[in-house]
Amino acid sequence: MTTDLYGLASAVLQPGYDGVEVPDWMRRALGEGLGGVVLFARNRPDAEVVRRLRAENPAVVVAVDEEGGAVTRLEVERGSSFPGNRALGVVDDVKLTERVGRQIGRMLAEADITLDYAPSADVNANPANPVIGVRSFGPEPGLVARHTAAYVRGVQGAGVAACAKHFPGHGDTVTDSHLALPTVHVSRETLAERDLPPFRAAVEAGVQSIMSGHLLVPDLDPDAPATLSRTILTDLLREELGFDGMLVTDAIEMRAVAALHSPGEIAVRALAAGADAVCAGLVTEDGLAELRSAIVTAVQDGVLPEERLAEAASRVRAVSRWYAGQAAARATAVADADPGVGLEAARAALTTTGTARLTRPPLVVEVNTRLSQAVDPSMPTGLTAALAELLPGTERVRMTDGGELPAFDERPVVLAVHDAARHAWVRERVEQAVRVRPDTIVVDTGIAGPPQGAAHVATHGISRVSARAAAEWLTR
Incomplete structure (x- = not known):
């Protein structure tokens, strides 16, 4: 050698x-x-x-x-x-x-x-x-x-x-x-x-x-x-x-x-x-x-x-x-710091339908799909934390891949989903939630499916600023 x-x-x-x-x-x-x-x-x-x-x-x-x-x-x-x-x-x-x-x-x-x-x-x-x-x-x-x-x-x-x-x-x-x-x-x-x-x-x-x-x-x-x-x-x-x-x-x-x-x-x-x-x-x-x-x-x-x-x-x-x-x-x-540019972009990217708003702490149900291998497994969606900052008392329930929805109580319900367009079982859970609770709010962080729920927010990505932008829109 x-x-x-x-x-x-x-x-x-x-x-x-x-x-x-x-x-x-x-x-x-x-x-x-x-x-x-x-x-x-x-x-x-x-x-x-x-x-x-x-x-x-x-x-x-x-x-x-x-x-x-x-x-x-x-x-x-x-x-x-x-x-x-x-x-x-x-x-x-x-x-x-x-x-x-x-x-x-x-x-x-x-x-x-x-x-x-x-x-x-x-x-x-x-x-x-x-x-x-x-x-x-x-x-x-x-x-x-x-x-x-x-x-x-x-x-x-x-x-x-x-x-x-x-x-x-x-x-x-x-x-x-x-x-x-x-x-x-x-x-x-x-x-x-x-x-x-x-x-x-x-x-x-x-x-x-x-x-x-x-x-x-x-x-x-x-x-x-x-x-x-x-x-x-x-x-x-x-x-x-x-x-x-x-x-x-x-x-x-x-x-x-x-x-x-x-x-x-x-x-x-x-x-x-x-x-x-x-x-x-x-x-x-x-x-x-x-x-x-x-x-x-x-x-x-x-x-x-x-x-x-x-x-x-x-x-x-x-x-x-x-x-x-x-x-x-x-x-x-x-x-040359431009510290607000990420949140500015996240706010501009939101695609929303419906008029429902949150006025009290919700139950956030994370319908967890398996993210790609390129994404670090500890990567947070951030939506629950963002909502909790604005509405203290917000709680989260995590569903595993293919799991069933939890029982709902009187709290507002937010379904946090990812890539509903790609996953039939995710769309089924959204439909189930909306049947039981027509006031369900849906936030999709991926390639979104058809809008459903009293309000539907597509962030088009997972990030801290995307979650913040969605939480702001839902609580304003």
Whole structure:
């Protein structure tokens, strides 16, 4: 194993680790040239955590998934200060989206985080999609394209690199790639007209990074998912769309690809296909060593050209250099606080029917559907807490997936549901509640079903500010 190959292999890896403390093996790997680290809510990412990482390697690319809405790593305990993409798409004000992106970038700049794995540039063409949904700006390519570009301008205007995902588009799937390999059954022409415009817009906006999706698109490549397909990553994204920035994989432990190959094989195939950085969301010391060894061995055996590995490492380092050159932009963004923009956007996004209002503490029944694997399991919907601030004495009952409604008493009833449009059993519970209590108020935080109840509020996303906006509307 040569020092150069070892260093190149280290440079293209972006692993995550378990626990709050940075493990000693991660510190050693950073000191040996590990190019990136991805942080999750379990790591409690903040400026101090990043300081410890940068103490070992000042140039490390520190990444997080901070989309706003349901997918947040820095604000998971209280809920996001920003309403998420679908809410922004409902408002359809690109200046507002850029302001939100800038404040998300500002939050990451304060923590010295290099790269935001956001925005989701997927067009949510299939309402039954189990993993994108409100993470998308919407179902129409022009809408998604203009807001993707605005979000990128906002985040990168704050001196933090953005990452458009999940190329070539995860919106028309009924399978969560965390659990299995989705197939996108569309023609090349449909893909070009529907799914690619947001990625073109991101490239034109100067996005620093794009993330591949673990998706099989047979009309493009019948043999390999996008992450492992040279046809998709190099021929389409590089040559046709003209993207020359850092291409990072989605997490390689996701079952969509993990069921096909070993981690080392996935890393080698992804790099050969055109990826520059390999995201491994949760690894151990041995797992990281296996990834590096697989890459080095592939080069030595002639399976992976050394020039391709060197090119990949150079693109990772280019993001690090770009970030280093944005210090003034980050300082300006940190000083340029826009603290009310998240709530402003959440209020503007509310879709309401009916006139019912709450004048006394209600019983909030959370009809809990299982959120996607991209959402931290501790993520709160926030509605009960928001109502309790305005109406002390508000209480909550949680229903499990597929459970039955509780008995109602004389208190007002608020049903908090998510993605009623996707779940027949949720719609059935709403109908049952309205039959028993016609004064039931329904708040849907996802892709909403038909309005029902004395009042129906669609927030178009899960966040602290979305819950606050809904609570304000119901109690004003």
